[in-house]
Amino acid sequence: MTTGHLDRLPKDEKNFLKNLPSFIPMESGIGIFENFMRQNSFKSIFGGARKSDEDPTVTSPRLIPQLSPIANSVVARCSKVGSSLPRTESLLRKLTSITSHLVGKGSGMILLIPTEELQHHFETELPDHVKHPSTYARNLLEFCSYQALNVVTQRPDYLSDKDFHRFTYDMMLAWEAPGIESEPLLKETTSRNYQETEDEDGWSLFYTNSINMAVQVDDKKTVGPEAFARIAPACAAVADIITVHNLFDLLTCSSGGQLHFLVYDKYLGSLDKVMKTAKHASELLLVSNIQLAEGEIVLDVDGTVPTQPVLQHIGISAWPGRLTLTNYALYFEPLGVGLYEKAVRYDLAMDLKQVIKPELTGPLGTRLFDKAVMYKSTSIAEPVYLEFPEFKGSSRREYWLEISLEILRAHRFIRKYNLKNTPQAEALGRAMLGIFRYRAVREAFHIFSSHYKTLLAFNLAENLPGGDAILETLSSRLEHLSASTLRRDVGTTSDDAKGQLTLSPVSLLALRRLGFMLPRGVDEDGESAFKVGDVFVGETNPLEMAVKQSKCDTGRAEAAQATVDQVKVEGIDTNIAVMKELLFPLGESVRRLQFLASWEDPFKSTVFLVLICFTIYRGWIKYILPCILIFLAALMLWHKYCNKGKPLEAFRIIPPPSRNAVEQLLTLQEAVSQFETLVQAGNIILLKLRALLFAALPQATNGVALLLIVMAALFAFVPLRCLITLVFLEAFTMEMPLRKDCSDRWLRRAREWWVRIPAAPVQLIKPEDNKKRK
Structure with missing residues (x-):
């Protein structure tokens, strides 16, 4: 450690380093700290602990009886200190404080709190509703995990640490089986057996020989969506609470909704690289x-x-x-x-x-x-x-x-x-x-x-x-x-x-x-x-x-969209056939009205005429639309009562004869031509009305002006229901045998008058393109 580093320390911490060799004769304080700064971990501190396994004064962290073995393992790793090592605990806390001054916040710190003290903090600091016996184990595990992740993620290189990957994955496994009544995920492993699989240089920040319940991830074990959604967002870089379920779905799209450690490890490695x-x-x-x-x-x-x-x-x-x-x-x-x-x-x-x-x-x-x-x-x-x-x-x-x-x-x-x-x-x-x-x-x-x-x-x-x-x-x-x-x-x-x-x-x-x-x-x-x-x-x-509420609405929207995709058909003639069948009730109603207006059956036409005129005269016409809406609502409720959740029967349609691509193109061309003809007819009507408005034909203009004045007087002085009755009688009795000849004559004169009206002129002007193309 350089003199510049020492100058940045408070006075009491300088004295601590100077006096460090007095109670640790194996190494000087400067040597310990140089080793710590070089490895950015606590390996030099815990390196000698391996040789003290036979020391009766060194004990494992106290197990919490409410937790399962895997949950006790995770809580012990969150605690990271032996209950009978107060001198070592004080030393580690002091070195952690000094490290935060020298290398900044987030330098590989751990909680350094015994498991019983963590449990005490949980019981005293959190409200009572999270300490219910049915959820006590899981909430205690979450409390310890969240605190440990808040400290561990202060290291700038935690995403590249494989042991961090395993540690957080173990948290998810423990979350799914937190209580003692849960089925143990793994058998208990003693510290001696664990040491046999680790060499002297295999020390991990999350797996130490002082924890006799430390376990390795079982490749056969997988994590579900709820455990991932509760643990992963505790590290903001790993997951977002809004999109955590989407992230889980993407990571498990090929594994049946269960997250394997290899996939999780690969994701964190890729995230670190990004x-x-x-x-x-x-x-x-x-x-x-x-x-x-x-x-x-x-x-x-x-x-x-x-x-x-x-x-x-x-x-x-x-x-x-x-x-x-x-x-x-x-x-x-x-x-x-x-x-x-x-x-x-x-x-x-x-x-x-x-x-x-x-x-x-x-x-x-x-x-x-x-x-x-x-x-x-x-x-x-x-x-x-x-x-x-x-x-x-x-x-x-x-x-x-x-x-x-x-x-x-x-x-x-x-x-x-x-x-x-x-x-x-x-x-x-x-x-x-x-x-x-x-x-x-x-x-x-x-x-x-x-x-x-x-x-x-x-x-x-x-x-x-x-x-x-x-x-x-x-x-x-x-x-x-x-x-x-x-x-x-x-x-x-x-x-x-x-x-x-x-x-x-x-x-x-x-x-x-x-x-x-x-x-x-x-x-x-x-x-x-x-x-x-x-x-x-x-x-x-x-x-x-x-997000969950929106996802519920999304599920219904996606299900509805799936039905839309299923009923889409190809071909213009096929779609027209489908539309005709769907509009059959409306077309049938229009056909029946045309039959009554044609007076082919005088009795039915007379009865219909009298009923409509009576309805208009009594002012009941304003209730026609509400009655139609009520009828439709009653029809829908009746179908709901009769069907009782049964799937809707398929709408059967006889498709027209199949056509090849050339025939479909000709049909499309014909449809476009018909649409163009309709647009042209509409433009001609508008241009003739423009000619009448600007008096292009004075005689016709005089007649139209007089007609508009008469109509204005009728609207001003005649009740509206009488006007509606007169219009209905005129339209409905045009095909009546007594009026047919007279009506045909008037229609002919009107068409001849309309043909004599000129259209207003139109001039097409080519736009000037002033844009400069580079």
Whole structure:
């Protein structure tokens, strides 16, 4: 240890190191500390403990009778101290304090609390409802695990530690069988048997010879979703409480919903690699032509491999380059002559009406390949298309689309709820960790998640039904985070805070402990103290409850969508046949009305005419629509009562004769021609009405003006029900034998009058294209 290191220590700790050789003659205090600093572990401290197994004064941690063997093993490893070693415990606590001064917070500390003291803390600090006998063992295990993970994750390299992987996996195994009544997962192993499998250099921070219940992970044992959802979110870098179930589904998609240790270990290893790559990318950009703002962190870079470039399309031009995503913007660096030119920044944080969506692109502005992301905002003149060429599929485009939208939606969430300082940085940190987890799963298992299975929290809230409730719950949590920080700043006493949950910015702490440089002004206090994050002992996080509710609605939506996919048919003629059958009741009603209006059966037509006229005269016509709605509601309830949950019978349709592709194209062309004819007829009607309005034909204009005046007088002075009766009588009796000849004559004169009205002129002007194409 250098003199500079000693100068940074408090006075009492300097004296402690000077006096250390007086009670540890085997090594000097300086030697112990140099060895500790070199290995970043407590191996030098516990190395001599192996030789003291036969010492009767050294005993194993006290077993808790309510816990199963595997749960006792996990709690003992969380405790990490023998009950009869007070001198060693004091030494370790002192060295831990000194280490935190020299190498910073998160330097491989352990709890150093006996198991009985951990149990005492659990019984005195937590409310009574979590200490119910039926859940006592599981809640005690959660309490010890959460405290241990809060301390262990202060080491910056914990994700790369294989023993950390096994330790957290054992927590999940113990969570599924926490009580003494649970079936033991593994047989008890003595410390002597365990020592036989470990050499002198195989010491682990989580497996020591002083714990006679330490167990190795059984490859045949697997973890279920609930255990994973209760333990993994305690480490914010490993899982998010909003997307933890989606993460479990992706990790177990090929193992029947059970998580194997090899898969979990591979995921954490990939996550550690992604974190280190992101930190390395941020360091490289410090000497590049991208000027990062304070607190801006690189999330991913693409286009550095010549065989997988990123093409930027603006207008008809395209240029290869390198694309970089940070937690505030997208940067594109065009590739010049062997070097990258000045980067173009596409902001994702400001409110610039940004639009990011998938788009087709190709050479010279053609729309050929569905492999691009379109970015548009008020800060640029025309949209920018970023193309991600690849031979098969469009996974690169989908990945960059998802992570870009995640940052954009995170900033929209921040603006919507007006988050500042620590809550703002915590929301961004949650999005960043989600992207890192997404990268880790994608690179390790080559899995692309769907919209409802995404690992990105803000994208998930956008796609889930009722996702706004998730965002509202999250904003409420962040507001409580700000309030808890304020209470701590004004000095809340421990008595007042006893029994209360103190929220902490878990994403910020996770990123800081992993070595990322965060912006100034965020909460850095209390990092060494145990605080509550996204998981609570014996309780369900409100965020998890909101996600579960949305997932229930999603299940119903997906089931309904599956039925929609099943009934889709191909072919224009087949779809028309299906539509005709579905609209048969409506068509049958219209056909019967036409039959009555044709007066082919005078008696039925007369009865119908009298009934309708009487209804209109008595003012009952306003009840017709309510009666129809009530009839439909009664019909639906009747079918519900009769069916009693029976599946709906299939709607039987006789399809038309099958046609080949050429015949279907001709049918489509005919349908388009008919639609074009209808549109032309509508335009002609509108143009003739325009000619009448502007008096293109004076005689016709005079007649139409007089007709409008008469109609206005009728509406003003004649009751509405009388007008409706007159209109109905005129329309219904046109085919009556007594009026048929007169009606035909009037219709003929009206058609001849309409034909003589000219259409207003139309002039087509070719638009001028003033856009300059680069």
